[in-house]
Amino acid sequence: MAGNNRTFAQSRAADQEKLLALREARQAWTRAGDPVARLYRRASTTLSLERLLGIFSEELAHALPYGQMVYRHQLGYQEFVYTNGLGGSHRCDYQLTLEGVNYGAISFNRRLRFAEEELEAIEFLLSILICPLRNACQYAMVEQAALTDSLTEIPNKRALDLELARDCSLDDRHGDAYTLILCDLDHFKAVNDNFGHVIGDHILQATAKALREAIRDGDTIFRFGGEEFAIVLPHAETPAGKEVADRIRKAIHDIRIPCGEHQVRVTASAGVAAHRTGESPTQWLARADDALYRAKNAGRNCTQVAHVVTGNRQAHM
Numbered sequence: 001m002a003g004n005n006r007t008f009a010q011s012r013a014a015d016q017e018k019l020l021a022l023r024e025a026r027q028a029w030t031r032a033g034d035p036v037a038r039l040y041r042r043a044s045t046t047l048s049l050e051r052l053l054g055i056f057s058e059e060l061a062h063a064l065p066y067g068q069m070v071y072r073h074q075l076g077y078q079e080f081v082y083t084n085g086l087g088g089s090h091r092c093d094y095q096l097t098l099e100g101v102n103y104g105a106i107s108f109n110r111r112l113r114f115a116e117e118e119l120e121a122i123e124f125l126l127s128i129l130i131c132p133l134r135n136a137c138q139y140a141m142v143e144q145a146a147l148t149d150s151l152t153e154i155p156n157k158r159a160l161d162l163e164l165a166r167d168c169s170l171d172d173r174h175g176d177a178y179t180l181i182l183c184d185l186d187h188f189k190a191v192n193d194n195f196g197h198v199i200g201d202h203i204l205q206a207t208a209k210a211l212r213e214a215i216r217d218g219d220t221i222f223r224f225g226g227e228e229f230a231i232v233l234p235h236a237e238t239p240a241g242k243e244v245a246d247r248i249r250k251a252i253h254d255i256r257i258p259c260g261e262h263q264v265r266v267t268a269s270a271g272v273a274a275h276r277t278g279e280s281p282t283q284w285l286a287r288a289d290d291a292l293y294r295a296k297n298a299g300r301n302c303t304q305v306a307h308v309v310t311g312n313r314q315a316h317m
């Protein structure tokens, strides 16, 4: 019995020693001033690629002077680019791979040559970065897939919801102007019925491409529903929105999809609504949808602008 008690007491003491060692290690780790421990610790706190690269550039700057860091990686259909600082004539480049998978290219520039030991330091810190970088790239890909329509490879309805919420709050806080266009292909059911779903799919893909080419940098397109697309224009009021909607409809009308002896063509109707301060995403979307509905009722292949309710009167804005 006494022997058993001793064993128990000994094992408790051993456990406590381990806990103490762990606590000391944790305190040392948290306090650690060296860039390696700090990079390990900070890199494990984020899955954001941008934040991770920001942390890496800060920690690298503690270790050695450099002018500019540039990271590039093709994430799905989008190229992710991170740049900070100013360049110089001396550069070192690294292709980042882990277990045979490419996770992008990173380069460092500065005015002075990099010394051999500095290159070794960069490579060592990159070897710490690579696992968190892989995780962040994979997270970005999953996030992109969740927000992308697989047929047209443009942002989907969920992405539109996020965009509208952001735009409403930016308008409400800073008075930024945003205009929403809803654009719906006309009689698309008949296209599917007459030419088949494969041709229907080609038209949807060609429409996404035509929209992409018809908009400016900064505008965003979304596949909102089956044959319905949404376009968000920052810094634009109703007249500009109407002009873009008409340009988009023309671009869609110019699409030709060969099918046997036929060239399949479609038209589109559009509804335009500029965001009104204080309006929720649902209200904004509803006004654009109402304008689209009126465009369909007006015979299709045309654009209508949204109503704004002012007191007892309705105005078109």
Ligand SMILES: Nc1nc2c(ncn2[C@@H]2O[C@H](COP(=O)(O)OP(=O)(O)OP(=O)(O)O)[C@@H](O)[C@H]2O)c(=O)[nH]1
Pocket (backbone or CB within 6 Å): 151, 184, 185, 186, 187, 188, 189, 190, 192, 196, 197, 198, 199, 200, 201, 204, 225, 226, 227, 296, 300
């Ligand atoms: N090929 C194809 N068709 C789709 C897809 N998503 C939705 N559709 C079709 O789009 C058609 C939409 O039909 P409706 O809602 O009746 O609208 P519409 O025929 O365009 O008529 P209006 O909008 O009133 O001009 C349906 O036949 C859907 O099956 C898709 O991903 N691929």
